[in-house]
Amino acid sequence: MDNIVKLGAIGIITGIVNGLLGIGGGTILIPAMIFLLGEKQHKAHGTSLAIILPTALVSTLIYKYNNYLDLNLSLKVASGAVIGGYLGAKLMNKLPAKSLKKLFGVFMIVAGLRMVF
């Protein structure tokens, strides 16, 4: 019972972030699975995708219903993203992931500040 409440809460928060902000939600789901549910990182990663896919599908449909979906733009982005995702996975061990994370962390903070102010 305790576990079901935990799973439900993690799920709902992930879904709300997904729908409200239009981003995957893996950034919340993966650490939650590792720290709260004790899953291994690679299992958490794989499993999180299986949860976010249907979630993103539902969110996309609601965005489409409210005319907030630009299919043409999405296709262009997706075609780049599929190729990029493949390259990224291949390059995973060849790029300095740690410094990249810091660099993009700074990007995020700057972009976030610009959006807030």
Next chain:
Amino acid sequence: MLIFIIGLLMGILSGLAIGGGTLLVPALIYLIGTEQHVAQGVSLAAFIPTAVVAIITHYRQGNVKLKLALYLAAGSLIGAVLGSLLANNLDAQVLKKVFGYFLIGMGIYEYGGKSKLEKIKEKEVPKIRTMGNVMPLQKPLKKRSKSQKNLIKPDSSKN
């Protein structure tokens, strides 16, 4: 072409597990001039084909726990409906601010930390605290299994 390049870069970042998707929305807004809601819609829709490919790979490697995914997806589908309806009823300027705050939080987490996942193994205490602040989900619950106890131990010292 610019759009394709943005997609390509975000894909590479996601493939590196750096969470490039989060940067897609501001990139669309500031480089292409997309409206906030539409940018979020693009981010969601573009995620789908990428995820399908990734899931197949992970599933073949035995890294998808189907039953767990099912339980969590039950909650996340409800959350998605709530979140999407809320977003779609918010003014673009308000939504942009909400997104901005989240982005700042994510940026701090990314900068200070995703490597924390690795550092936990080294039991490095102080940095884990920052994560507890950024990610409220990681506040320790009272009941934990043995394996989880070990993982969260450094964090629980603060509470």
